[in-house]
Amino acid sequence: MCTGVFLRTGLLSGFSRAVLLDGPGVGASLFEHPVLTAAELLAGTALLVALAWTAPVAVASPSVAAVVLVGAHAAWIRWYEMVSRAEAAGLVLALGVVAVLIGVLLRTRERSRVLLAAAAVDRARHEERLDMARELHDVVAHHVSGMLVRAQAALLVAEHDKAGACEMLPGIIDGGTDAMGAMRAMVRTLRDSGVSAATGDLTADLHRLAERSELPVRTNIELTEVVRPELGRSVLRIVQEALTNTRKHAPDATSVEVDVRLTASAVLLSVVDNGTSRSAHSGGFGLIGMEERVHELGGRFFAGATGDGWLVTAELPLEARA
Structure with a gap:
């Protein structure tokens, strides 16, 4: 570009005149046509x-x-008829400043776009790790905690009734088998699509979950319509985690009520027991995982003591959050 400018300004009089001398330069020539000058400026x-x-x-x-x-x-x-030399030079300098500002603005926008893209990738990876962590906790830990409770009970019973302790072993084996099956299913799902499988029949899954919890559960399921898969999965996982917490932290509970019903705009669920009240911060990630699930769906969540036991309640909107 610089060489081209020197060639134009010194085309007839040489480079020395173009660089060192003050004068009209090339004078009137074909190269001084306004169209070519405008093209040169552009x-x-x-x-x-x-x-x-x-x-x-x-x-x-x-x-x-x-x-x-x-x-x-x-x-x-150069020699110009319409403007003075000072005005022509000032115009070039002004165009140069404007061009540089535009370039800097574009560079800043490009850098911001790259930073935003990197942040989006990091956020997606973080959300994926959180989702996997919740699935591991909700699915595998659920079965493992059941095995642990049965094993502890068998150990206590074995001191006085070995036959009774042996009767508990099949339940521990079933729990281990379920845990292994859940782990394999989750790994298979992650390999296939990266998204955990959602429940197909939420009502049946909730009843089955209550039956296998080994707790005195009374269910009230009122789902008149099929909810979207990710919502159904979250409902199932929240109820599952609430029952697991009841079994781990309130073994003296004699009544557990699971209520899940559908309204015009949301799924309302609650799990309440009459067991010994416990701290909301027991050191695990169950409550944190439940709260994260609800907030990701744009809902509301509460867990705490009721005076006579423990309550977990959530409101999950039917429409996906944008």
Whole structure:
């Protein structure tokens, strides 16, 4: 670009006149046509924008300075009928400043876009890890905690009734088998699509969950319509975790009520027991996982003591959050 400018300004009188002498330069010639002059200005402006936008700073800075200075010099020594030399040089400098500002703005936007894309990738990875952690806790830990409770009970019974303790062993084996099956199903789902499988029949799954919890559960399920899969999965996982917490932290509970019903805009669920009240911060991740599930769906969640036991309640909207 700089070489081209020097060639134009010194086409008839040589480089020495174009660079060192103050005068009309090439004078009137074919190259002084207004269309060609405008094209030259546009080309120089585009070059400045490209340099300020894409070139490394160490390259862009001297290159921009060289193009602007050479352009201003060319505008000064040329002869113009409509404007003075000072006005022509000022116009070139103004165009140079505007072009550099546009290039810097584009560079800033590009950098922001890259940073936002990287942040989105990190956020997606973080959410994926959280989802996997919740699934591991809700699915596998549910079965493992059941095995642990049975094993502890068998150990206590074995001191007085070995036959009774042996009768508990099949339940422990079933729990281990269920845990292994849940782990394999989750790994298979992650390999296939990266999304945990959702429940197909939420009402049946909830009744089955209550029956296998080994707790005195009374269910009231009122789901008149099929809910979307991810919502159904979250409902199932929340009820599952609530029952697991009751079994782990309130073994003296004599009544557990599970209520799940459908309204015009949301699924309302509650799990309440009459066991010994316990702290909301027991050191695990069950309550945290339940709360995260509800908040991701744009719902509301509460878990705490009621005076006579423990209550877990959630409101999950039917419509997916945008």
